[in-house]
Amino acid sequence: MRIVLVVACALIDPDGRILIARRPEGKNLAGLWEFPGGKIEPGERPEQSLIRELAEELDISVKEACLAPLTFASYAYEDFHLLMPLYVCRRWEGTPRSREGQALKWVRAGKLRDYPMPPADEPLIPHLIGLVGA
Numbered sequence: 001m002r003i004v005l006v007v008a009c010a011l012i013d014p015d016g017r018i019l020i021a022r023r024p025e026g027k028n029l030a031g032l033w034e035f036p037g038g039k040i041e042p043g044e045r046p047e048q049s050l051i052r053e054l055a056e057e058l059d060i061s062v063k064e065a066c067l068a069p070l071t072f073a074s075y076a077y078e079d080f081h082l083l084m085p086l087y088v089c090r091r092w093e094g095t096p097r098s099r100e101g102q103a104l105k106w107v108r109a110g111k112l113r114d115y116p117m118p119p120a121d122e123p124l125i126p127h128l129i130g131l132v133g134a
């Protein structure tokens, strides 16, 4: 089974809400809500990949010291095994805006279940509720 390493981030605003993004039509898992992030490219450290993805997708600038590891997802999709560290970040520069056509939404951790997410993400929700409350 091919292991695909993806890094993702829960941005948390001062109200304790979390940013999720809707996967575009045409991609796998289209229409599901995910944490911003993406695949690690050759030669990158995970934190570098995440900083790059957050700039590409959301137009924000994040310092490595502002990324804290929370937990990870490990999930067997049909054609690959996803291993996805989830970081949290409460400090960034700029205002997140969608640069790749994804719908964005700030939601309370206790409301994440109202937004269909990839199956890999579901076990992450209790960790976020534990961190910021429902």
Ligand SMILES: Nc1nc2c([nH]c(=O)n2[C@H]2C[C@H](O)[C@@H](COP(=O)(O)OP(=O)(O)OP(=O)(O)O)O2)c(=O)[nH]1
Pocket (backbone or CB within 6 Å): 006, 007, 008, 027, 028, 029, 033, 034, 035, 036, 037, 038, 039, 082, 118, 119, 120, 121
């Ligand atoms: N960014 C992100 N990806 C997730 C989450 N949950 C989950 O199963 N994934 C999966 C979906 C994709 O298969 C992969 C993310 O990689 P990606 O967003 O860079 O890649 P992609 O397949 O959308 O696009 P591409 O680069 O292959 O064109 O991880 C999540 O919460 N955030």
Ligand SMILES: [Mg+2]
Pocket (backbone or CB within 6 Å): 036, 037, 038, 039, 053
């Ligand atoms: Mg992505």
